Amino acid sequence: MIRRHPQIDGQGRLRHLLSIDGLPKAMIERVLDTASAFLDVSDRTVKKLPLLRGRSVFNLFFENSTRTRTTFEIAAQRLSADVFNLNISASSASKGESLLDTIDNLAAMNADLFVVRHAQSGAPFLIAQHLDHLGKDVHVINAGDGRHEHPTQALLDAYTIRHFKKNFTGLRIALVGDILHSRVARSNIHALTTLGVPDVRAVGPATLLPGGLESMGVRVFHDMREGLRDVDVVIMLRLQNERMRGALLPSAQEYFKHYGLTPEKLAYAAPDAIVMHPGPMNRGVEIDSAVADGPQAVILSQVTFGIAVRMAVLGIIAA
Amino acid sequence: MKISIVNGRVLTPFERSAPTDDQHGIRSDLHIADGRVIAIGDQVPGSSSVLPDGWVPDRVIDARGMIITPGLVDLAARLREPGFEYRATLESEMQAALVGGVTALVCPPDTDPPLDEPGLVEMLKHRARGLAGAHLYPLGALTVALQGTVITEMAELAEAGCVGFSQANVAIADSQVLLRALQYAKTFGFQVWLQPQDPCLARGGIVHAGPLASRMGLPGIPVIAETVALQTMLELVRVTQARVHFCRLSSAAGVALVRAAKLEGLPVTCDVSVHHLHVTDQDIGWFDANHRVDPPFRSQRDRDAIRAGLGDGTVDAICSDHTPVDDDAKALPYGEAEPGTTGLELLLPLVLKWATETRTPLARAIATITTGPAAIVGMDRMAGTGAGRLELGSVADLMIFDPDALWTVDRNSLVSQGRHSPFLGYEVAGRVMTTFVAGQPIFERV
Numbered sequence: 001m002i003r004r005h006p007q008i009d010g011q012g013r014l015r016h017l018l019s020i021d022g023l024p025k026a027m028i029e030r031v032l033d034t035a036s037a038f039l040d041v042s043d044r045t046v047k048k049l050p051l052l053r054g055r056s057v058f059n060l061f062f063e064n065s066t067r068t069r070t071t072f073e074i075a076a077q078r079l080s081a082d083v084f085n086l087n088i089s090a091s092s093a094s095k096g097e098s099l100l101d102t103i104d105n106l107a108a109m110n111a112d113l114f115v116v117r118h119a120q121s122g123a124p125f126l127i128a129q130h131l132d133h134l135g136k137d138v139h140v141i142n143a144g145d146g147r148h149e150h151p152t153q154a155l156l157d158a159y160t161i162r163h164f165k166k167n168f169t170g171l172r173i174a175l176v177g178d179i180l181h182s183r184v185a186r187s188n189i190h191a192l193t194t195l196g197v198p199d200v201r202a203v204g205p206a207t208l209l210p211g212g213l214e215s216m217g218v219r220v221f222h223d224m225r226e227g228l229r230d231v232d233v234v235i236m237l238r239l240q241n242e243r244m245r246g247a248l249l250p251s252a253q254e255y256f257k258h259y260g261l262t263p264e265k266l267a268y269a270a271p272d273a274i275v276m277h278p279g280p281m282n283r284g285v286e287i288d289s290a291v292a293d294g295p296q297a298v299i300l301s302q303v304t305f306g307i308a309v310r311m312a313v314l315g316i317i318a319a
Numbered sequence: 320m321k322i323s324i325v326n327g328r329v330l331t332p333f334e335r336s337a338p339t340d341d342q343h344g345i346r347s348d349l350h351i352a353d354g355r356v357i358a359i360g361d362q363v364p365g366s367s368s369v370l371p372d373g374w375v376p377d378r379v380i381d382a383r384g385m386i387i388t389p390g391l392v393d394l395a396a397r398l399r400e401p402g403f404e405y406r407a408t409l410e411s412e413m414q415a416a417l418v419g420g421v422t423a424l425v426c427p428p429d430t431d432p433p434l435d436e437p438g439l440v441e442m443l444k445h446r447a448r449g450l451a452g453a454h455l456y457p458l459g460a461l462t463v464a465l466q467g468t469v470i471t472e473m474a475e476l477a478e479a480g481c482v483g484f485s486q487a488n489v490a491i492a493d494s495q496v497l498l499r500a501l502q503y504a505k506t507f508g509f510q511v512w513l514q515p516q517d518p519c520l521a522r523g524g525i526v527h528a529g530p531l532a533s534r535m536g537l538p539g540i541p542v543i544a545e546t547v548a549l550q551t552m553l554e555l556v557r558v559t560q561a562r563v564h565f566c567r568l569s570s571a572a573g574v575a576l577v578r579a580a581k582l583e584g585l586p587v588t589c590d591v592s593v594h595h596l597h598v599t600d601q602d603i604g605w606f607d608a609n610h611r612v613d614p615p616f617r618s619q620r621d622r623d624a625i626r627a628g629l630g631d632g633t634v635d636a637i638c639s640d641h642t643p644v645d646d647d648a649k650a651l652p653y654g655e656a657e658p659g660t661t662g663l664e665l666l667l668p669l670v671l672k673w674a675t676e677t678r679t680p681l682a683r684a685i686a687t688i689t690t691g692p693a694a695i696v697g698m699d700r701m702a703g704t705g706a707g708r709l710e711l712g713s714v715a716d717l718m719i720f721d722p723d724a725l726w727t728v729d730r731n732s733l734v735s736q737g738r739h740s741p742f743l744g745y746e747v748a749g750r751v752m753t754t755f756v757a758g759q760p761i762f763e764r765v
Contacts, residue, residue, distance in 0.1 A: 006605055018605075021534065100650055120652030121536040122606030129605070130650075146654065148536030186536055211539070212530030 016128045016140040019149040020190035034312035051319045052081035055112040059085045062118040072115045075310035113139045121146030139317045154187030156309040160302050164274050172199040177237035178208045184278045193217040203227035207248040228268040236277045252285050262288040274298045322351040327382025332686035344386050351715045354758035389709040390422025390716040392692040394638035402431025407643035407736040413452035415735035417762035419663040420718035420751035422453045423706040428460040429487035435460035435471045437479035444480050458485040467491035470500050482696050485512035505561035514566040520544035525654050527600040527617040542570040549576045565589035569614035571624030578633040588695050592640035593669040598741045608649045608656035609739045636692035639666040643737025661737035668747035715758040724750035
């Protein structure tokens, strides 16, 4: 049975932002264009717009995060929303309350929008469908679910790429590292292929690459030098500490030797290639400090653009 | 009670070598007395019987437009007792069986506590007898508490009524224990039921490992989890010659291994879940936990191979794999949701759907849920049951169904307490009208 993607309402509007998979190109472009307008706001002395005045935004982080939560908080505040941060991993979930009971309680506090991060793939879908089923007018933004998606990260990455490279249609882009466990990689793959990037590559050892990447329009490389050859954009992925030693990888040292981004490996990319990283970085594991702090890195621009992009998403969904 | 069923079509299930008569049964009356079939209209081959003089039935059931078959035999129905009464009770699930036309069911030992002691089996059988429903055939646990370390008192359990020994879907990680269990079972001639899934290769897995798993960011259970386990089990069968029934095959490669094993002459049989005849991983949609099952729904190629396996007789039976799950255990993110779907009431319609889609003759299709599974358990050699049979003198475990009746699967149309199914919202054809156990019409749709 074919069902409508739950993030799009009956009128074709964006009701929730749950995944880039299934998000039309025009919708992605609208977010990027809106973000562009909001970027100017961040440069003013008075950084507030009244777009979401009186609205309540709840940051529901079932999994710890500082950066994403903070940028959502700043984005919501710049749109004049009231923001409530709930660190659920430390409260109700540990007391045995079910996810949907938590949601029902918070919805009863007249929330307008939930920004959700959860360790389980698909959790924001469950929450959004539950709220829709109850007829609650509450929006859900996925701020990272398991290994599935991190849509706002992909949107801010797309914004960054467009900012530096102007358009997508002639680009070669490599995603390097732990694709298997990365929600950022999945969202980026969907965003970049949707936006018309003709050459999206995944680079990593076979233990960190999920099967079937080709069916998502991605070329797979195990040799990083081959994978980086002539690329315009390198997106490095974070390697979680717990995955550095075990059956997936023997050691951080061996990983860095083969898949860490060093100036020597970066030289295989196009001379004007940009280097991105969703943060937080492991220097000396996936990226060399000489690259992270070098002229080609745009990692801090990503953070700045991230606020504008999240303002755009909040504005489009809830205003 | 004397009953005459008139105007219906009597369908005798057949395996492969079949009479080329009407595939949809033969227009015939059928008469029941003292719990047995005493006469079938004279058009049915080998049944040129005559009714006793002065036959006056207590009841006449008009089965115009209906088909009369043996009651269905389901090789996997979790009734959730003892231990999981909040999910379902013997009352609710035995009733669901009758509503689904099932008159004989095999229940796996993964109750709480597991069926690893004769007392538990006797209690279950006693409870079931009190309910006057389908015949219950419990499988005993192969190892104590299904922990895969100590084998159970199989002979004692068999005396208590176990028809075979199983680990349900809990794998034995230690191959030496599995070898010993098969040797011990072989000593007494017991059958061992194994669901092939390597616990290490399946560890942490949630859905079929394939492009969809990668896309959804859900950990996969690869096909090799099934084939590596099957290869090990087949080697052990080769050595021990123990009779093994493989449960719930899910992959093309798994079906191929069993096909080769049968050609080789190994004493093995296998079944598949009726859901795996239809649903593939692509149907999961946006993390719909109704699709979370064990083993997972696999690719379309796997589904087609399962269908082909039924076509050529590699797969011996279709079961409902009925697994009631409570709402709370399903209203969770996909990876935390409990695997399982309701099945007893969908067994017949989903088999009919498969038969229609593959142009499988009805008599052959019905055999996969009657004579096929009955032969695996050896019900045909057991007294007091007509499981899988519809012939003169057999115990009248029968059902009458309307092959054309359409109904929509929804939470309110199900009797089982398990209300989760990938088919919620679907319209299906085929409805059971009357179910007889030992000649008594104990379920009648009004």
